[in-house]
Amino acid sequence: MKKTVLHFSDEELIDTLKDEQVSNSVISFLYRSNYAVLSNYVRQNQGSEQDAQDIFQEVIVTFIEIVKKGKFRGESSIKTFLFTLNKYAWLNELKKRNRTVLREERYGHEMEVDEKDVSHFLVERDARKLVQSLMEKLGDACRKILTAYYYDNLPMKEILALVNYENEQVLRNKKYKCLKSLEQMLNADKALAQRFKSALTYGQ
Amino acid sequence: MDNNAQADERLIQYLDGELTGEELTAFEQTLANSPELQVRLENLELAKMAAMHYGLRQQVASVHHHMMDELRGKQGNQNSGRIYSLLRFTMKIAAGLIVFMFLFGAYEWVNVSSAELAQNNYQPYELSVDRGVEGSSVIEKAYANHNFKTVIAELSKSPGPGEKDRFLGGQAYLSMHEPANAIREFNEVLLDPASHYRDDAEYYLALSYLQYNEPLKAQKLIDQIYNDKDHLYHDRVSYWTVIKLKLLILKKRGE
Structure with a gap:
């Protein structure tokens, strides 16, 4: 069967991303339209293919969350915005690896004003990664239940089919415990909790 | 269930949009008057955001694998397309040369003589x-x-x-x-x-x-x-x- 490839204008893309559920076709469209150029930038700047892929995934997640939080102002095209996000995510990564001190010093000084606007979205990228690892620590069942409920917006009846629990009430209790566990992990350290919040709300 | 647990359950119900009508109004009033409850709600909201962030990452990672296969295939096709074009161009030149040599040979064959x-x-x-x-x-x-x-x-x-x-x-x-x-x-x-x-x-x-x-x-x-x-x-x-x-x-x- 022939696969339908959807095309979106910048406006349509933003509107679609603001919907509660992000469709795979929108993410695929972002890949088809931007991966070649963005991954090339990473590869041409000391990055491997794997680095390019990791950074691109991060850029897509960041972009979608920025749009959902209403932080994308549309002052530049999506392509330009993604390119700048990709550039600074990668430079930030390089800095962490201590490989481009000179380049970093230069980039810090030469950054354009609109680029600074983009780069601040990346300030807490480490905190976002930490959130990811805390989720991993939560356990498989809790991850499934919480993402199915809060991200996929599935009703309890459908989540019950995904996990092995006797009934909806047991599942509901488990969900409560999972959310509390996650909340406790995230808030164990006040300073860190503040960073998590800042990271997930993009400075809201 | 102790008071804290009860409050948490209520907070989660509120977070999940399960409170309606009078129940909702009453809880919102309680919440407005309790900085402690507000902090606890914020903490739970952070947990919800973390779950959503994780969900999005998982979805992008899942699409990523499919897209890498697709884009690698496309790149492969483009490369083979380029090779095919080059091959076709070379074959055209070779065919032209062969035709030229054949015609020239035929001409010589017809015209060559001892005299x-x-x-x-x-x-x-x-x-x-x-x-x-x-x-x-x-x-x-x-x-x-x-x-x-x-x-x-x-x-x-x-x-x-x-x-x-x-x-x-x-x-x-x-x-x-x-x-x-x-x-x-x-x-x-x-x-x-x-x-x-x-x-x-x-x-x-x-x-x-x-x-x-x-x-x-x-x-x-x-x-x-x-x-x-x-x-x-x-x-x-x-x-x-x-x-x-x-x-x-x-x-x-x-x-």
């Missing part, structure tokens, strides 16, 4: 004679004046002509398009392995065979001259002459 080869490779032998110098024979003088009939007549009369007279006789016969006689005279010259006219006689004997339409005999001499860089006539035999002669022999075999 044409003899004509194209023939340059009259020039004899340098110091006029009035004692010792020049009548044949030499007649040849120098391009009086080939006299050369032939004098050669016939001569009881024992020398190698030079025989060689010039052969040249005169060749100029008069009498190749059989020319062949005879050049062969006489070549009987002497130490002849001064050996190289000249070999070259003109080959041309005489061509004029006589015996390319196979000419080929032996032509190949010998072509392969011998010290031969006086080596520069007059080109590779193209060798090829054309081979073509002529093939053509004759096919007739």
